[in-house]
Amino acid sequence: GSDELIDLLIRAYCRAGQDAVIICPPTFGMYGVAARIQGARVLEVPGVWSLVSFGRSLASLPDFEIAALRSGVGQRKIEPHPYLVVGERVRIKAGAMLGMEGVLVREKNRSRIVIAIEAIRQSVAVEVDAVDLEPAPSPRAKFGCDTTRRPGPVGRNC
DSSP states (O other): OHHHHHHHHHHHHOOTTTOEEEEOSSSOTHHHHHHHHHTOEEEEOTTOOOOOEETTEEOOOOHHHHHHHHHHHTTSOOOOOOOOOTTOEEEEOSSTTTTOEEEEEEETTEEEEEEEEGGGTEEEEEEOOGGGEEEOOOHHHHTTBOOSOOSSOOSBOO
C-alpha cells in the first residue's frame, strides 16, 4: 500500500543525517515515521497550505531575504500581509476613511493612495500605513460576478 511506497521513496531520496523531510500537519503520519527510520530530519511546518512553485520548479527566496527575515523576527513585529503593488487598486480597511478605494503610490518612502472623487473630477493623495490597506475587489466582483478562476459556475455570469 501507500506505507510501503512512502518508505521506498524516503529510502531512495533521503540520506541519513544529511536530508530532511518537510511535513505540514495535519498530514498522513507515515511521512514522518519513514523519515525518522531512515535517519532523516523531520521538519514540521504548521499552517502551510502549499509550497510556492512555478510549474514543477519550487520557488526559492534569495539567501539575503531569508537572513533578513530571520533577523527581523525577534526585533520587529512581523505578520502576513496581502501583496500590494504600486499602481494596484487598494482599499482602506481600518481607521479614518474606511472603505475608500484608490491607487497605491509611493512617495518619500511612504505609502499613499490616490483617491478619485468622480463627482468633481479631482483626486486626492492620502498618506496611509500599509497595514491599513488591502487589495480592492475588482469592479466585476462589486456587482456579484465571479472573479475566481475555478472551473464551473460560481457567481453571476457577467
